Each structure stands twice: as C-alpha cells, then as structure tokens.
Amino acid sequence: MKDAQPSRSGTTRPARIATARGPGGAIRAQFSGFAARLPGLALAVGVALVATALGRLVPVVGAPVSAIVLGVLVALAVRPGERMRPGIAFAGRGVLQAAVVVLGAQLSLGRVLRVGAASLPVMIVTLAVCLAAAYGIGRRLGVVGDLRTLIGVGTGICGASAIAAVTPVIGAAEAEVAYAVSTIFVFNVAAVLAFPALGHLLGMGQHAFGLFAGTAVNDMSSVVAAATTYGGPAADYAVVVKLARTLLIIPVCLGLAALVRRRARTADGHAGAAGSGRGLTSRVRVGRLVPWFLLGFLILAAANTAGLVPSDSHGPLSVLAVFLITVALSAIGLSTEPSRLRRTGPAPLLLGGCLWLVVSATSLAVQFLATQYL
Template sequence: MPDDSAPPAHGSPARAPSGSATAAKDPAAPASGPSRKPAPARGVRGAVLARLPGLALAVSIAAVATALGRLVPVVGGPVTGIVLGVLVAVAVRPGAVLRPGIAFAGRGVLQAAVVVLGAQLSLGRIVTVGLGSLPVMLVTLAACLAAASWLGRRLGIVRDLRTLIGAGTGICGASAIAAVTPVIGAAEAEVAYAVSTIFVFNVAAVLVFPALGHLLHMSQHAYGLFAGTAVNDMSSVVAAATTYGGPAANYAVVVKLARTLLIIPVCLGLAALARRRAAAAAGSAGAGRPEARRVRVGRLIPWFLVGFLALAAINTAGLVPHAAHQPLSTLAGFLITVALSAIGLSTEPATLRRTGPAPLLLGGLLWGVVSVTSLATQYLLGHL
C-alpha cells in the first residue's frame, strides 16, 4: 500500500550529508562533520513555508469554484474546481514554488476531507433504511467493480484509472475517488479524468432518471433507492430525487450515506492488494528469498479511514451537535473542492489527450451496469 504520510522531500535532505553511507564508512571523514541541529527546524518550518503559496492558490480557486457551484448546483464546486485548476495550470504553468503546496492540497487535504465526511453518517439512522436496501447496494457495487476490471482491461485502460472510475461509479463519486486515490497512489491526471467522467454521467442521471422513474411507475421508496444506488455525488442524488418527490429525496439521501460506508471495505481490499503487489515485486527484484514479511495491521489501514469511521461512530453516539452537521458537511465539500482544484493544477492536458476517450466509454458502460443492476435487483426483491 502506498505510504500515506507526507513525502520526505522537504523534511529529510539536510540529513543526507551526515547520515549517508559514505560518511559512515570513510574512516578519513572528519569527526566534526556538518551540524545536524538545523536540519529538523529547516525540515519542519521549511516544509510549512514551502507549502503556503501552492496551498493558498488551491484554496483561492476552491473559493471561486464553490461560489460558481452554488449558482449551478448540478455541476457543483468540486467539478468546477478541477476545471478551473486545469485552466489555471494551462495559463500559468505552476513552477517549483507552487508545487509543494499543490501536492499537499491534492493529498493531505484530500485525506482530511474523507475524515470529515464521517460526520454526515449516523449508523443508527442507516440501519433504518431496512435490510432490503443492502442487497441492492452490495449487488450494484460488486457488479460495478467486476465490470470495471473486465471492461477496463479490454478497453486498454490502466489499472489505477479503471479502479478510480469503478469506485466512483459504484460507491459515491468524488468522495470515493478521494478515499481511493491515496490508497492506490493514483496520478493526478487519472484522478482528474475519473472525476470528470463521473460528473458527465451524474448530469445524465439528473436529466434521465426522473423520467425513467415515471415511465416505470416507481413508488417514492423504490425511486429513492434507485437514485441512492445509481447516482454518485450527493448533490446529484438530491437533484435527481427531489424532482421525483420529497419522500424519494429523503430516502435517497439515507441510501447514499449508507453507500459511503462501503468506502471502508473497498479501500481495505485495495490496500491489501497494493501491499501484496509491492511484496511480490520486491521478492522478484531481490534474491528470491522466501522469508515472509510481517504485515502490520496498523500500516494496512489508512489513517484517514480510521478517522472517518471514528467520526461516524462519534456522530452515532450523539456527541456531534445537530447544529454542527451542516457546517461539517459544507467543510467536507470545500476540502474536497480544494483538493480537486489542486489536482487540476497538477494536471497536464497533454496527458489527458494521450489517455483518449476510452475512460469516458468505460464510465458510460459502468453507469449502465449500475443502473440496470439496481433496477433488476429491486425487481427480483419485489420492490418494483
């Protein structure tokens, strides 16, 4: 599993002169080498100061994107942020001064956003959606991830990108992409393409699903379950369900929040796979030693998922004031917008052009798989 800690580039260079292998082995090296004392101060303070310009730029773009997203709720702030970030990157081409802060926003802020998302979950309320919704959620997720792997290979899409599109489509859009990205170590261009792909079909769902629900004569409950399992980002779920009716919207929101919990097992599974691949690669690159490595559970579980689950449990216990739910939800959305703005700033349009239209085709196919699977499962369970 990729290391979720901050990269050591800003905190460790000063240690190289005194800790290198050359200094340790050369008996002629002077005893009073370079002082080690300034290194920690320079590492911590320097890292903070180095991140400020790029982080400030990402926050500024996110503020503009949030304002524009409120004018067009179907698009929303996160997608607007990634688009504005790409436009700024094309116009300005951020240099070395901005890169540390942009990298931190695209990784550290992204992880913090996932933690704050836990405040929106009440485990007790989720149970009230009924056992009938769980089979629909699990079947649609399994079908989506399987289709993403199979179809993605045949379309020639790289593993990380098809994983991001599959998780975003099968779980909860940008939030799932935010959670999966640091686990698999996906590149910025892959994240940008995945978020853009998910957005296209969210808009399509908002426009198509209400009419489809009326065509199938779906009840408010059935349509709420359909929208909650087949639409990704919360804003799009609300838009698609509210058009159909108030009861459908209320139920769809609870189903959508329940789907968010599926981030945890999916990320744990991906973390285990990433760790196994890394161990296999290390074994083949080495002398083929059969010695097994000890796997520490603490390193297998990303810290931000622990925080996510802990905050959800705290909210379930009633320790998060009801008045704080909306501000925390707004904060989570803004942090995701900051992170995606930074990812947009890191994106090279040439990379997106080289990727081609295959990921968009995969997103469309997966959207169809999830929609059909949701309706078919409801029909088999007698909800339709």
C-alpha cells in the first residue's frame, strides 16, 4: 500500500489527500457554503421585497431606507439566530459589492464626461470642502473613525451608493452603516422639500438648479424628486450631473483603500522596513488597491458607453441595482444592534446636518463665482 510517503522533511504525509480533496470535494464545499447562506439571504430578500413595495408607495423615502428600517424592526422583534448569520453577512457585503458593479450600467461615459466637464469645478470643490468639514467638524463633535467617513462620502458624493462602495473598502460596522444611511436620508427629505423653493427664491434657471440639485442632493431618487419639482430640463440635467458625480466614488475609494492598507502595514510593524530604499509604494500592488467591484463598475460603464449593453436593458439593470442595494441594507438592518446606535447619540445626525448645509452653500457659492468671474 502507498498510504503514506516521506516528505522532504522526513515526516510522512497522506499520498492521496489531494485526490480526496479534488474537484468533487471543492464542489461539495461550495454547495455547503451556499446552503449555509441560504436562510439568512432569503430573509434579507424577503425584507427587501416588502421595502420595495413601501418605497413605491412613498417614493421620497425609497426602498433602501425602508429596508434598513424594516431590518432593524425585525431584528428587534425576532433576533436572527446563528443559522441566519452567514447569509445575512453575505448579503451585507457580497450583494452590496455586486450592486456597485450593476450601477455602472447607468453610465454613458461620453455624456457624463461632457456634462461633467462643465460641472467639474462645482463637484470637486463641494467634495473637497465636504470631506474637510467632515474631518474638522466630526472631530469637534466627537464623531470619529468609519462613521465620520461614511457620513462624509455619503453627503459629498451620492448618498447610499457611495456608502455602499466605501463600506467594504474600510470594513465599516453594520451599526455605522445604518446610522450613516439614516442620517443621509433625513437631509435628502429636507432637500426635496426646501431646494425647489430656494431655487425660485434665488431666481435660478433650469440648468443652474439642475447643477445645484445634482451636486447638493445625495441619492438619485431625491435628486430626481427635487429637480422634477423645479422643471423637466432641470431634472434631465441634474440626473447627468449626479451620474458624473458618481464617478468620484473611484478616486475616493482608491484613496481610502491606500490609507487603510498603509495603516494595516504600520500596525503590523512593516512600515519601518520601507526605509531600506525600496519604499512603501514599490511594495504595494496597485491591483490590491483597486477593489474588484470598482473594476466591475468601470468595465460595465465602458461596455455601456461602447453600446455593448442594450438600451432596453438599462431600465431593468437600474431596478436591479436599487434592489441589490435594498437587499444589502436589509441585511445591515437585520444585523444591527440598536444598543450601539443608542450609545452613538445624536452627534452623527448633527454632523450630517452641518455637512448638508456646507455642501449646499458651497455649491451655490461656486456657481455664483463662476457666473461672475468666468
């Protein structure tokens, strides 16, 4: 028998262990992993379906916010057990990443770049001011770490979509995601109610208000609601500005990925070794700084721009992206511990309000300066 054979170190090892763990074993392991995830994933999908129905009844609230609220309520009423956790964890991370990829199908890079070139000064300045304010005001209010980052990028870029993209990059906790999404939602509703009246008060034209809504309102549904109230041309322009603004997710995620990686290397005691002449950047593989879902986002956007994505599939893909985000936020709600939210206190909500005012004022100020001096 050849049950065992000597290794190079002189010890024995099974000779046919690789055969026993061949393709059949790998398939069984994958099936077992899927089966373990199924109950929790099914629960998240069920909550998402109910949230989608509620979102259609109350469009200002939307399905994603309804999902996270329903998830928290279900978690309070019937705390999901250990059997549900693998699927809920997968929905909160894997489904969230898939949603970001599908979002790319909404982008026509050519049109976005044309409109984005005109609106780029407003977008860049508002984002830079928002992130700086998130850091400074957040520290003053005692909001630190991942929660401050999530509220900052959610306010400065595109609400729940930006939070969805950044969450797996920085490894934010479910409670922080829940609080950030809820904060963004409050000021989305405020924007829908207040911005059209403000635009008329300031005598803004359709394109000017579209640029304002596209850069100062967060989630797409709220952008459409606010701009449509103002007028059809404003809504058309605001949507494209908002899509161009979505592209800012890419450099922000890359920067955060590099920062997280550098902190991890420092914590592991490897930072000092970079001084030997090779340098830190020579050791960092660019591929590791680019999350796979951002690559998928860009590939799908490029395919759409090249006409490889049929135009009649844009609507269904947009619906799919929103539903995937809804499933993910349902899972985040299901795994949230309300006690952690209570311990966080009102400071994050106050931070979100401050950032909302800062972004709105900055967008208006940059537009005014541009019309006066450019």
